[in-house]
Amino acid sequence: xxxxxxxxxxxxxxxxxxxxIRRKFSMEPKNQTVLAFHxxxxxxxxxxxxxxxxxxxxxxxxxxFGNLLITLxxxxxxxxxxxxxxxLCNLSLVDIFFSSTTVPKMLVNIQTQSTxxxxxxxxxxxxxxxxxxxxxxxxxxxxxxxxxxAIAYPLRYSVLMRPHICGLLVGGPWxxxxxxxxxHTCLMAQLTFCAGSEIPHFFCDLMPLLKLSCSDTHxxxxxxxxxxxxxxxxxxxxxxxxxxxxxxxxxxxxSAQGKWxxxxxxxxxxxxxxxxxxxxxxxxxxxxxxxxxxxxxTAALMLLIPNGQ
Numbered sequence: 001x002x003x004x005x006x007x008x009x010x011x012x013x014x015x016x017x018x019x020x021i022r023r024k025f026s027m028e029p030k031n032q033t034v035l036a037f038h039x040x041x042x043x044x045x046x047x048x049x050x051x052x053x054x055x056x057x058x059x060x061x062x063x064x065f066g067n068l069l070i071t072l073x074x075x076x077x078x079x080x081x082x083x084x085x086x087x088l089c090n091l092s093l094v095d096i097f098f099s100s101t102t103v104p105k106m107l108v109n110i111q112t113q114s115t116x117x118x119x120x121x122x123x124x125x126x127x128x129x130x131x132x133x134x135x136x137x138x139x140x141x142x143x144x145x146x147x148x149x150a151i152a153y154p155l156r157y158s159v160l161m162r163p164h165i166c167g168l169l170v171g172g173p174w175x176x177x178x179x180x181x182x183x184h185t186c187l188m189a190q191l192t193f194c195a196g197s198e199i200p201h202f203f204c205d206l207m208p209l210l211k212l213s214c215s216d217t218h219x220x221x222x223x224x225x226x227x228x229x230x231x232x233x234x235x236x237x238x239x240x241x242x243x244x245x246x247x248x249x250x251x252x253x254x255s256a257q258g259k260w261x262x263x264x265x266x267x268x269x270x271x272x273x274x275x276x277x278x279x280x281x282x283x284x285x286x287x288x289x290x291x292x293x294x295x296x297x298t299a300a301l302m303l304l305i306p307n308g309q
Contacts, residue, residue: 138177145169
């Protein structure tokens with residue numbers, strides 16, 4: 001019998017007919033969601049890694065143990081159970097958590113020579129960073145209010161700064177800052193990341209992540225702007241208004257010794273406020289430039305290694 005196959009039904013024709021299908025399934029999708037990011041860190045120079053590890057490990061330990069000692073001293077000494085030290089205790093705890101949000105991960109990356117961080121871990125780090133960072137600013141504002149009441153209304157201090165009032169002054173900001181971080185994190189989780197996985201920083205932050213997204217980030221940017229205005233200007237305005245009132249109250253004190261005694265209680269707080277907001281302005285308000293990424297890293301490190309109160 002003759003061969004009933006058509007001329008085009010041979011092996012060569014069969015493989016050619018399957019080739020487009022095979023090629024179709026072998027192509028990688030253009031928009032593939034990133035499941036992990038790579039934190040580029042402070043420096044890619046391998047010779048600097050041991051120096052950076054030792055430097056920031058020592059700074060981190062000093063920060064944690066220093067704030068921990070402040071917290072334990074306040075808790076253990078009944079004479080320090082006053083509104084001022086209550087706020088200071090909360091600030092010390094927040095500083096410990098704030099530093100622990102990013103520095104340990106950076107140290108692990110340096111030690112293991114690994115830059116990877118899972119997508120969920122990146123979101124968690126971003127959530128905690130903005131939670132404790134914003135809480136720091138609110139606590140500084142609350143401490144400014146405390147100093148205002150102590151200097152301008154010394155006879156009514158114990159009445160105005162009752163325990164439940166102090167609890168509200170601390171509890172309210174915790175609710176607000178958690179809400180802010182939750183909104184940022186939920187919006188970020190809905191984005192698709194396909195423009196690369198390398199973050200030119202040593203931790204996950206909002207703007208570096210948005211630059212990697214191939215989704216529409218207009219809503220995220222509007223929310224960041226709105227929260228930045230509200231959560232940034234509210235504590236700063238409160239601090240500025242409080243210190244204007246404090247200066248007016250101090251200048252009304254007749255004796256120079258009395259003025260110095262009243263104002264000396266604000267010196268350390270003013271120093272921390274200046275350093276805190278100075279680094280924030282350096283990170284978020286500087287104009288873009290070829291070296292701005294490195295400046296961001298330096299300023300963020302100053303922010304993440306809090307100074308003693």
